[in-house]
Amino acid sequence: AQSVTQPDIHITVSEGASLELRCNYSYGATPYLFWYVQSPGQGLQLLLKYFSGDTLVQGIKGFEAEFKRSQSSFNLRKPSVHWSDAAEYFCALREAGTALIFGKGTTLSVSS
Amino acid sequence: DVKVTQSSRYLVKRTGEKVFLECVQDMDHENMFWYRQDPGLGLRLIYFSYDVKMKEKGDIPEGYSVSREKKERFSLILESASTNQTSMYLCASSGDSLSSYEQYFGPGTRLTVT
Numbered sequence: 619a620q621s622v623t624q625p626d627i628h629i630t631v632s633e634g635a636s637l638e639l640r641c642n643y644s645y646g647a648t649p650y651l652f653w654y655v656q657s658p659g660q661g662l663q664l665l666l667k668y669f670s671g672d673t674l675v676q677g678i679k680g681f682e683a684e685f686k687r688s689q690s691s692f693n694l695r696k697p698s699v700h701w702s703d704a705a706e707y708f709c710a711l712r713e714a715g716t717a718l719i720f721g722k723g724t725t726l727s728v729s730s
Numbered sequence: 731d732v733k734v735t736q737s738s739r740y741l742v743k744r745t746g747e748k749v750f751l752e753c754v755q756d757m758d759h760e761n762m763f764w765y766r767q768d769p770g771l772g773l774r775l776i777y778f779s780y781d782v783k784m785k786e787k788g789d790i791p792e793g794y795s796v797s798r799e800k801k802e803r804f805s806l807i808l809e810s811a812s813t814n815q816t817s818m819y820l821c822a823s824s825g826d827s828l829s830s831y832e833q834y835f836g837p838g839t840r841l842t843v844t
Contacts (some may be wrong), residue, residue, distance in 0.1 A: 625771075650831055661734075661820055661835035662773075669831070708772065715781055716761045716824060717788070718833055722772035 753821030
């Protein structure tokens with residue numbers, strides 16, 4: 619069965635430090651993968667997506683993600699975190715059809 | 731820009747009331763979705779619709795129904811609200827072409843049932 623796992627429930631990073639949020643998926647075919655961010659009390663905003671081609675994808679707000687088929691991973695990275703990046707981050711997989719399967723999310727805190 | 735709007739940001743209802751949550755999208759998207767979001771559980775799909783008057787059950791449809799009479803509008807109905815339906819409800823829409831596979835979300839409705 620298709621699934622998305624975000625191993626880290628909560629991560630704290632110092633402002634200016636680099637960030638990597640982990641995402642692992644289980645899916646038989648080539649996946650369509652997404653990262654979303656949710657600020658407190660808000661809906662989800664798309665950060666980036668992977669459909670095919672270049673395995674390193676660039677997104678908004680300085681985020682990037684790398685698709686690694688051999689590791690079934692799609693980790694999100696940012697070289698220098700800003701306090702405004704504090705939010706909850708969701709990895710998602712589009713299964714056959716239209717629905718998305720979401721991970722349970724990783725909450726990012728940024729310390730000064 | 732795609733815009734998905736939800737009728738209320740905050741809603742307080744009593745147990746047993748019938749509750750309507752409305753969602754409207756302006757991108758002519760074929761697909762619309764209702765999720766509920768609870769701490770530690772992430773987003774769980776309640777229902778989705780891939781066309782007018784068409785609907786499919788998601789992972790947790792019990793206690794909910796939906797209506798899609800027009801392409802742009804998708805309603806979630808709680809026939810008899812219960813306290814365990816207190817949650818954040820998120821609506822989303824997406825297209826059918828590769829360029830529009832991602833889902834666009836509304837701001838959410840935080841529903842409290844007392």
